[in-house]
Amino acid sequence: TETEWLGRLGYNSGWRVDKHPRFLSDVNGDGKPDIVGFGDDGVMVALNNGDSFDTETEWLGDLGYNSGWMVEKHPRFLSDVNGDGLPDIVGFGDDGVMVALNNGDSFDTETEWLGRLGYNSGWRVDK
Structure with missing residues (x-):
């Protein structure tokens, strides 16, 4: 029997597959997968x-749809890029690769780690 664990971050709450990517990843280091959702106004986490x-x-409060981040143009991933054991956000934006480091209870403001490999440089999700 299925059990509802969270009544939000779904279709009836305005979340759309073509606008709001969602991932399962242990963002706080407790060994349990959490929900990370890229919403309209930023990154939401349900522990x-x-x-x-x-x-x-x-x-x-960034990297969301209303900040110009679109599923079809700007892939975002969760990966530990600084070796601290917590997944960080890596986003391929218009002008390059942006990283928001995970500090255990939020993500730091994103910074550009590479000024290439972005949409405006010709990199495309579908190619």
Whole structure:
């Protein structure tokens, strides 16, 4: 029998597959996969408490749809780029590769790590 762990971050809450990518990743280092969603206004995280997901909170007020980040142009990934054991955000934006480091309870403001490999340099998701 299925059990609803979180009644948000779904279609009825305005989240769309073509606008709002969502991932499962342990963002706080407790060994349980959390939900990371790139919403309209930023990055939302719903922590896994073992029995359900806590209500989502904003971990970064950028890299969302209203900031110009589009699924069809700007892939975003979660990967530990600084070796601290926590997944960071790596986004391929218009002008290059942006990284938002994970500090354990939020993501730091994104900074450009590489001024190439962006959409305006000819890099495309579909090619």
